[in-house]
Amino acid sequence: MxxxxxxxxxxxxxxxxxxxxxxxxxxxxxxxxxxxxxxxxxxxxxxxxxxxxxxxxxxxxxxxxxxxxxxxxxxxxxxxxxxxxxxxxxxxxxxxxxxxxxxxxxxxxxxxxxxxxxxxxxxxxxxxxxxxxxxxxxxxxxxxxxxxxxxxxxxxxxxxxxxxxxxxxxxxxxxxxxxxxxVPEEEYLIPLGRADVKKEGTDISLIAHGRCVITCLEAARQLKEDHDIDAEVLDLRSIRPLDQEAILKSVRKTNRAVLVEENKPFCGTAAQIAALIQEHAFDHLDAPVRRVSAYDAPQIYSKPLEDEMIPNTRRIIKTVLEVL
Amino acid sequence: MNKKTSQTTAKSAKKKSTAQSKGKLSGVNASLSRDDKIKLYRDMGRIRRFEERSLHAYQQGKIGGFLHLYIGQEAIAVATASLMGDNDHIITAYRDHGQALSVGMGMNECMAELYGKFTGCSKGKGGSMHYFAPDKNFWGGHGIVGGQTPLGTGIAFALKYKKLEGCCLCLLGDGAVNQGAFHESLNLAALWNLPVIYIIENNRYSMGTSQKRSSAGSPLARRAEGYDMAWELIDGSSVYEIREKLAPIMDRARTQPEPAVVEIQTYRYRGHSVADANHEKYRSKKEIEDYKKNHDPIMLFQRTLAEEGVLSDADIEEIDREAKKEAADSARFADESPFPPEEEIFTDVYWEVDHKTGKNEGRIFFND
Incomplete structure (x- = not known):
């Protein structure tokens, strides 16, 4: 391909x-x-x-x-x-x-x-x-x-x-x-509202959308290599409609979730996902749902600080280790 | 027609008094039959009686929210609608009852919409400010001042793209000329030669703020010059004058195609909305009375048609009786109609959901 x-x-x-x-x-x-x-x-x-x-x-x-x-x-x-x-x-x-x-x-x-x-x-x-x-x-x-x-x-x-x-x-x-x-050469369509498991895993669900999915894949690689943690990476792809079943399926499997997004945390997308998980998979959770969002301030210009402000592998791994 | 480069200025100026001269109708008015004239007159009266009846229902507590009455401006709605051909479209702001009835929407569906009933034109989901009838080329009914002006520009874009010889009449109030969306629309329409005519219904007050206190430069339509666009001023109390002056502008829009700005001077007798308790404070009672007495479009057209021998006193009485009855019947219809069932809250949000296409998966509504 x-x-x-x-x-x-x-x-x-x-x-x-x-x-x-x-x-x-x-x-x-x-x-x-x-x-x-x-x-x-x-x-x-x-x-x-x-x-x-x-x-x-x-x-x-x-x-x-x-x-x-x-x-x-x-x-x-x-x-x-x-x-x-x-x-x-x-x-x-x-x-x-x-x-x-x-x-x-x-x-x-x-x-x-x-x-x-x-x-x-x-x-x-x-x-x-x-x-x-x-x-x-x-x-x-x-x-x-x-x-x-x-x-x-x-x-x-x-x-x-x-x-x-x-x-x-x-x-x-x-x-x-x-x-x-x-990317295949032949025509294909992806339905709106269908999430995609980008990496299977058993220990924790990293749920993300957009570029944060790529950051999560890298974090998952390091988690495996350095900590022998097998993280699943679920790519939402679509926020609305939302593949709620895929989210719940992953959480029911791993019993832990870290939500990663470039939204700011207050009223961000992950806040809604967290609410759905606690409502529909509460009994499956072995730890509180955690979020890694952009820091809650206007985006800073200075490059090293901005890199820290948006979710990166360091912040994701730190949060995962706190949860597990 | 005013435009620095326009060849038609002088010609247009000469025509100015023609429309009002008795017995010698010219241009687009010359071909009006007796029935056509009666229809124009009848529709103005129907709008007024409909709105008076709706005001009564509002005062009875049967209608809530906002009710922006068009009373005093009726000539504009009937004249514009009367000039529309199959490929012509119209869009307006929230003072939309007149346009709705003029393009042929029924009093029943319009009144029921005000009552929030399922039999309303939008099933009770839109209300007074949001009437739509795409089958009659009427695209709303828009609640945000100036918000419809880019949409009207887009309708004109679609006509040109589809190579249809038509135009879009994009109505707005005098308050909307100070919104950025209006100016952005003018620029795009002129840049792309779109067949859209922005019709400013200048009733002199943007809510409670007079034109003098809200808009720099007069007339408002002259702002078109900044975009090298033609513009025109029209007396909104005369159905004949609106038709006569607007028809050639619509022709140019359709055939060139090219946009224009038209300012029609008019007056509303009621407040900005029924909730506007101050409308006799920001303007004088004398001013309102002067318009009612000397510039009322229905009264003036009635006088004209009587002089032409088109209407007798008996006709006038009969037409008014019918309009009142139609309005009363529509109120009864609305009263007796059911409210929409609760499941209607979730229909008409998404086309793909309503049509169960299966193209979308997952969850789309997030209720408890």
Whole structure:
């Protein structure tokens, strides 16, 4: 199986969906002639032209809202945010229009849009560009949220998101764009709401999404090597819908859970997962559920401190050893 | 039509008085049949009687929440809807009852929605501010000031993308011109030559703040110049004038395509919403009375049609009686309709869930 980057996997997903469905259009800042701020859309403008791949002004509220309006008439816009942090200037459109129109119309309208882009820290760009709003989005009924960790997942989830008839927010990661994984050449789709056991284990469940899955895999390797602890790594892939059964199955097997996320801890995604575990698997727990989240302060610029601020293998291993 | 580069300015200015001149209708009004004219008149009256009845229901405690009445502005809704062809679409803000009835939504479904009943146009899930009828090219009914302006721009984008010769009428209030989303929309519409017409229904007050106290620069539509976009001012008390001036702008939007900003001067007799107890404090009773007495669109059109010999006193009385009865019947219908069943809370949230496609797995709702 060929190895391709996360970036190329997304690019292939867009090309295949643009080819398949005339109503799919890509909209965003610098995605066409510039080939994308992170080169995720490289070559697509040259191949599909102005009509299908469009550069926008720096005007998130307008182009996100435009995508929502167009989708009501059957267009399927894939809207790039250069950073998910920029969604904050389009908050009304993304969080108050996209998820509410269907409900308020009594089901007469649906909004088949994908909004996508990187949502991560760890890149030394300071607080305003480092937000991870998957918890905001998942908080909102009417929205769906996926956070792919590998190239394989990114392609399969993106293709499903584009074909989904509801608004799907896809949160990527700039630190993953250049990483390579095996991706099959033949077409495949990954359903939203299906988690993936990235590594089987028996002693403890590390439950994560996005890049934290990769950090957990490395932590699991070290735990085995240095402490003979066999950790299971469960990749949620999708936050809403959520594969609750996979979470419970893993916890019932290992009887211990550490939840790892780049969200801040207060009202972060892992808080919800912890609540579900205690509600549905309380009798299976041999230790309290613990969380390793980003530190609860605005993202710091200074690189060594930022690296400590977001979950890393040291913090994960320390927490696991406290639990076991 | 105002635009520094426009060739049509002089032509348009000459036309200004034509619409109001008696007996010599021109342009789009010349082809109106007697029945067409009566329909325009009847629909304005229906909107007013519907809203008066809804106000009564609000005062009875049958309707809660917000109720933004359109009374005084009816000519705009009927005139805009009357100009819409099959590929033309309309979207507005929360003062949406007039547009809803004008595009052909029924009083029953509209009144029942206000009552929060299952027979309402949105099954009781949207309320006064959120009426929708996509089958009639009416895309809401939006509660956040200016929030619908990017959506209207997107509707126009879809029309152009699908190569349909149509336009989107994107209505907003005078308060919405100060929202960033509106300006971002104008820029994108002009940049991409989208067939959207932003229609500012200027009723002079953004909630309780007068235009003078809220908006720099006048007229508001002139802001279009910053985006090299055409603009126009229209007297909102005259159905004929709105139709005559708007029709060619819609034609240009459809065929060029190109956007425009239109400001229609109007007035609301009631408060911002029914809950606005101060509406006689931020403006004078005299001002309100002056509009009712001298600028009321229904009264003026009634007078015009009487002079044209289209309406007799008996016709006027009969039309009003029917409108009142229709409104009363709709209130009865709403009253007698059931509330939505509790399981309706969880339908219409996700298309994929409602259609049981199986494309999504896992858990999507997180109740106890």
């Amino acid at each position: 060929p190895q391709i980057t996360y970036r190329k996997a997304l690019n292939d997903a867009f090309a295949e969906e643009l080819e398949r469905d005339e109503n799919v259009v890509l909209i965003g800042e610098e995605i066409a002639e510039y080939n994308g701020a992170y080169k995720v859309t490289e070559g697509l403008h040259a191949r599909f032209g102005d009509r299908r791949v469009m550069d926008t002004p720096i005007s998130e509220a307008a182009f996100c809202g435009l995508g929502i309006g167009a989708s009501m008439l059957g267009i399927r816009p894939v809207i790039e945010l250069m950073f998910w942090s920029f969604s904050y200037v389009a908050f009304d459109q993304l969080f108050n229009n996209a998820p509410m129109v269907r409900y308020m119309s009594g089901g007469l309208i649906n909004v088949p849009i994908v909004v996508r882009g990187p949502a991560n820290g760890g890149t030394n760009v300071g607080a305003t560009h480092s937000h991870t709003p998957e918890n905001f989005a998942a908080y909102t009924p009417g929205l769906k949220v996926v956070c792919p960790a590998t190239a394989y997942d990114a392609k399969g989830l993106m293709k499903t998101a584009i074909r989904d008839n509801d608004p799907v927010f896809v949160m990527e990661n700039t630190l993953l764009y250049g990483q390579k994984w095996e």
